[in-house]
Amino acid sequence: AQSVTQLGSHVSVSEGALVLLRCNYSSSVPPYLFWYVQYPNQGLQLLLKYTTGATLVKGINGFEAEFKKSETSFHLTKPSAHMSDAAEYFCAVMIIQGAQKLVFGQGTRLTINP
């Protein structure tokens, strides 16, 4: 069965520093992977996705993620944090059985220090 583990429920970085949010997945088939961001009291917004092809995917707001099959990882990075990046981030793997279902990690709350 597919599952997702996000390492670190809280991550704090300084403004301008590198952001690294970790995600490891478990899947018996080639995975489809997603990162979503959630601002307070809002729904989830898609940051980026990996389906097939290039393993380094670029998303919105300067974020990118690299699919590493050998490490079963899909870590999210951004070279320079901005105050507006403070939010909760969710990694998800897709299960396709009839309807596509997403299995989410528990989320990582990102805090940006001035």
Next chain:
Amino acid sequence: SQTIHQWPATLVQPVGSPLSLECTVEGTSNPNLYWYRQAAGRGLQLLFYSVGIGQISSEVPQNLSASRPQDRQFILSSKKLLLSDSGFYLCAWSVAGNQPQHFGDGTRLSIL
């Protein structure tokens, strides 16, 4: 372009009262529709999904039910709310294939 609407944004209900949350999608046909619950400090739990009118699949046993009376309308209901039903409810849609789900702005449900 496609849009998704959820209402109400916030709801405070007493224990034992009924519930109806509505979600509609515009700009697409025959979407897959989903209801999630997000409890405080926790991840998202898939409650129901639907691949067509009248077709509902339940992921977890619970006090809630879902219905899809029209192609782009998805309703979450309960006859009697429990304290444990509190949370943030999110509706989402997707098209077939490996495409991502798109989420509404959610409903914050508080049970007193």
